[in-house]
Amino acid sequence: MDELREQCPWDKKQTIHTLRPQTLEEIYELMDDITSENWQGIKEELGDLLLHIVFYSKIGAEQQQFTFDDVVEAVCNKLINRHPHIYGSVKVENETEVKQNWEKIKLKEGKSSVFSGVPNALPAVVKATRLQEKAKQVGFEWEQKEDVWKKVEEETAELQEAVEEGGQQQIEEEFGDLLFSLVNYARFLHIDAEAALERTNKKFVTRFTQMEQIAAKQGRSLAEMQLTEMDAIWNQVKKENNSL
Numbered sequence: 001m002d003e004l005r006e007q008c009p010w011d012k013k014q015t016i017h018t019l020r021p022q023t024l025e026e027i028y029e030l031m032d033d034i035t036s037e038n039w040q041g042i043k044e045e046l047g048d049l050l051l052h053i054v055f056y057s058k059i060g061a062e063q064q065q066f067t068f069d070d071v072v073e074a075v076c077n078k079l080i081n082r083h084p085h086i087y088g089s090v091k092v093e094n095e096t097e098v099k100q101n102w103e104k105i106k107l108k109e110g111k112s113s114v115f116s117g118v119p120n121a122l123p124a125v126v127k128a129t130r131l132q133e134k135a136k137q138v139g140f141e142w143e144q145k146e147d148v149w150k151k152v153e154e155e156t157a158e159l160q161e162a163v164e165e166g167g168q169q170q171i172e173e174e175f176g177d178l179l180f181s182l183v184n185y186a187r188f189l190h191i192d193a194e195a196a197l198e199r200t201n202k203k204f205v206t207r208f209t210q211m212e213q214i215a216a217k218q219g220r221s222l223a224e225m226q227l228t229e230m231d232a233i234w235n236q237v238k239k240e241n242n243s244l
Helices: 002-007 009-013 016-035 039-062 068-081 095-108 124-136 145-165 168-188 193-217 227-242
Strands: none
Touching (some): 002 009, 016 193, 124 168, 124 193, 145 168
16 A cells, blocks of 8 residues: 555545545445355455555555554454453343443443434434434333334324325325334344345346346337236246245
8 A cells, every 4th residue: 555655646646535435335345245145255345445444544644643553453442442341340141231331331432322423324224223223222122022013003004194194294204204113123023124125126136137038038128018917027037036
């Protein structure tokens, strides 16, 4: 990185702001490979992400803000401080108590809210999950998944009522409430809502692409077909995929 910053015209020009969108892209590429359990891809994308960490650290050193060593030292100190059950005398019984201690320590470090540290720019489904996990650490949590499902049913009814009687803003608000409650239910089922939705996205793309291929073999395009015809092909593709 030292050599690149000195000798490469492109690397010389980069700033923390020009790197930002590229870093986001690298993270999403890593997420894709994690979702598909592509271990070779995970290895490559981790390398790309590590390169960005080194790059930011190099720029930080040039700006006399911090070095790569400072970055590593800071995260090591944070891990030690937030794991007193390992590096101190605190006793914990389970994962839940570990997370609760973590949040208490963060508040002692100067955080003004349990939601501090949840990035505003997170994708909405991921953000909803993180907010709910944070609230759980201070006891704001349903006890049983059956209670959460009742909330899903309640929000569903409120959405249906808004569709029948409300304006667009109220419909959107109730739809958001329903999504939030479904994310909460996913947590109780020990499901990553974001990953589950992404798997469904990938499944839809795969099946729809197969539909396009079947239509092409018939010398037609999907746009020329009636919905009933497309639905028949969809069911064919779905049946074939489920039999694999």
